[in-house]
Amino acid sequence: MTDQPTDLRETVRQRYATAALKVTEGGTACCGSDCCGTDDRGPEPVEIDENFGSTLYAAADRDTLPAEALAASLGCGNPTAVAELLPGERVLDLGSGGGIDVLLSARRVGPTGKAYGLDMTEEMLALALANARKAGADNVEFLKGTIEAVPLPAATIDVVISNCVINLSVDKPAVFAEAFRVLRPGGRIGVTDVVADDTLTPAQRGERGDYVGCIAGALSFAEYRARLEAAGFTDVEVTPTHSVADGMHSAVVRAVKPTV
């Protein structure tokens, strides 16, 4: 029997709750059953595959971030570089995880701008909030909710970013419709995501990795383009950056919400 969408979403939530707790609890050294202080080595990265995680960020970006934000990085690129953020802009990160891209966005948009992070996993939101406090970022806000039903009003966001999350959605048309709704006319989307070659069937994508590991749920290049255009976006670009599995790539995706 195939997984139902709600079961699949719950499986995704549990997978990322576990990842968040690994970072939150990882910095504590335990002696037998008694915890006895903080481990000087800091948190272990939850992602050890070189195609994912904080090694995809420039050293200049990494150096400004709390160790726990780096350790929790599970993305497949650096969407804050892709989206070319400007001072004063309002940014929304879909599936913000431990907050790495929200913190980098907050720095780029500056005190007159704002960076929102949206995630469905309580444990990730708690970690992201702690990371924002450590980073001293006060132009950030983390929201609990799903990327298929964004808890923000229409036309309030300049830039939607996301890093390796849209492939995890059980309702991708809803994600693109919601991104379109919250963007102001002329606003843009700049995300990184896993994308499959057009020749790969859904079954072949599933053979290359699991759903919660960001592989089986990936759209193909043609599907990504078609779904963005169906939601109303124009100037769609889907550009591969590096291979993550046979016929599967991390890609940069850009599109614009037209002004009229």
Ligand SMILES: C[S@@+](CC[C@H](N)C(=O)[O-])C[C@H]1O[C@@H](n2cnc3c(N)ncnc32)[C@H](O)[C@@H]1O
């Ligand atoms: C692969 S991690 C990426 C996290 C972050 N973007 C990064 O680069 O480290 C996926 C994140 O998206 C969240 N997520 C997955 N599906 C979601 C959904 N449908 N709605 C909201 N959050 C979701 C998970 O809780 C998790 O924090």
